[in-house]
Amino acid sequence: MTTPMAPAEELATFTAWATAIFYLAESDHNPQIRTYFDAYHYVATSLSVGYANVFPVTQVGKAVAAAVMMVGPSLSARALDGPKAENNDALIAKLDEILVELRKKPH
16 A cells, blocks of 8 residues: 655656656657756646746647646645644634624624
């Protein structure tokens, strides 16, 4: 049984594979993709804002771009989201106290 990857590790793995596939698909057909880092720039930009100054020209490049733009933002959000609080009891108790105080106030 394998251990599940941490969200940041998932994002890094996805980005590395997407970049490699995008580079292999586009490097001989797209003058804007000359190096692996050109492909990485495209993938990283697509993860964050969904737009780059590079456009895929091959069918495989377009498929990778679509996958990156569909899945990438959610993987990025998971990786950047802080650890989840396991026990919210203290927070819930504090919010209940605030609610009681708010209900005491005249409208």
